[in-house]
Amino acid sequence: MSTLARLVHLRWNVPVIAELHRGRGGRFVNLVHGLGVSRESLRRTIAFLEADGLVQRNPGYGHPLRPEYLLTDAGARLGEPAVALTDLLRELDATDVGLRKWSLPILTGLGDRPRRFSELGNSLPGTTNRALTLALKDLEAAGLVTRTVTTDYPPATLYGATPPATRVAQAAERLRMPE
Known part of the structure; x- marks a missing residue:
């Protein structure tokens, strides 16, 4: 399977990477509400992205509102292209069909x-x-x-x-x- 096909295997992978890039990290509940994704779909997506080494849990301590999830170095390289792609699909009103698996x-x-x-x-x-x-x-x-x-x-x-x-x-x- 090509690397692009693997990345878009789950519908929410690209939007999650884009949102984490925009916000320099993010919290689970904010991702659910901001993207309009179900909790279970987001759990699967985060697990997939963690397994691929693109997202990690925030290892730091500090303020309770600190981001729960951050992009890894590999994920950060995909951040700007993910933002550009999701913005383009939104502009073309093709987000739903554009982010389907194939x-x-x-x-x-x-x-x-x-x-x-x-x-x-x-x-x-x-x-x-x-x-x-x-x-x-x-x-x-x-x-x-x-x-x-x-x-x-x-x-x-x-x-x-x-x-x-x-x-x-x-x-x-x-x-x-x-x-």
Whole structure:
């Protein structure tokens, strides 16, 4: 699984990194209310990010309102790209579809030219045909992907990125996890 696909495996990973970067850390309850995420989803997300070495519990003592969670050095490198991506998705009104599991890997996989379904699927190890189909339909409905059926025989279906999707893909490319 690519590092980008791993990072967006959970829907809230990127927004949590962005919020921790904006606030130079954060408290659990503030993240729940600020992001509108359920407590259980945030628990899973924090555990995932801690296991990947991107977030850590604040080891310090002090004021009771000090941040509970901080970005590690590796997480801090993703902070600014995460903020840029979440802001861009909000600007395009595509946050919901843009942060689904396969959306960003598909948009980066499309690149600068239209691709066939099978070609796109082969470039995304770990995805299933059903997941790819559903993600492409959602992205098309959001205006981020175009679907064209050729007049060749046999007809082929090509998927391409729209100009806003190209901007999202460029922002997502900056979000590659450190190896």
